[in-house]
Amino acid sequence: MSEVVFLFHFGNNRGDLMPSYMQNDEFASDGVNLLVSLLVRYPEIASLAFEPRRNSITMKFLFLQLADEEMLRVNFLEESLAAFYELVKVRPLLCNIQLEFEGKLTVLNVERDVATISKSEIVLLVTILREQIQGLLVSDIVEQQLEEAGFHEELIENMLNSIKSNYGGQGLIGIREEGRVLVFNK
Numbered sequence: 001m002s003e004v005v006f007l008f009h010f011g012n013n014r015g016d017l018m019p020s021y022m023q024n025d026e027f028a029s030d031g032v033n034l035l036v037s038l039l040v041r042y043p044e045i046a047s048l049a050f051e052p053r054r055n056s057i058t059m060k061f062l063f064l065q066l067a068d069e070e071m072l073r074v075n076f077l078e079e080s081l082a083a084f085y086e087l088v089k090v091r092p093l094l095c096n097i098q099l100e101f102e103g104k105l106t107v108l109n110v111e112r113d114v115a116t117i118s119k120s121e122i123v124l125l126v127t128i129l130r131e132q133i134q135g136l137l138v139s140d141i142v143e144q145q146l147e148e149a150g151f152h153e154e155l156i157e158n159m160l161n162s163i164k165s166n167y168g169g170q171g172l173i174g175i176r177e178e179g180r181v182l183v184f185n186k
Contacts, residue, residue, distance in 0.1 A: 035174035041125035
């Protein structure tokens with residue numbers, strides 16, 4: 001099981017030592033809970049960035065160097081998402097999919113607007129990557145109990161709905177590091 005560690009900027013102008021996310025800021029807590037739940041539930045997601053100013057969430061996936069054949073499967077991802085949007089009658093405000101090549105790794109960044117993203121879309125995205133690019137997707141090995149997975153699914157749905165309607169907090173970054181999930185203020 002992944003270990004969850006919270007790292008935040010402590011203190012504020014009043015000089016107290018309470019973490020800034022705990023000071024009557026349920027919106028920041030919703031953002032933190034969303035990132036933690038997504039990273040714990042989907043070990044294929046290497047990192048997440050939530051940017052309230054852009055009202056977007058960026059999911060980062062890591063692959064061992066992709067060959068041309070695997071690159072075609074990334075195109076399949078784009079086509080699948082387009083079909084999904086058509087089926088559920090959603091017109092994304094923001095959907096950027098980018099590949100970056102960093103040494104022996106390929107980084108897939110998927111940036112989506114928070115207003116139209118859904119848990120179903122995230123499940124589809126992770127499932128396609130898991131099944132289409134087998135063996136090359138870098139993932140933490142996480143054994144989750146069915147009960148625990150269901151809890152995270154429900155929490156993800158609730159936190160997505162919450163931040164869609166009224167998130168006014170700071171940007172957040174969630175990463176995986178050596179079996180742990182770390183969340184930082186951006």
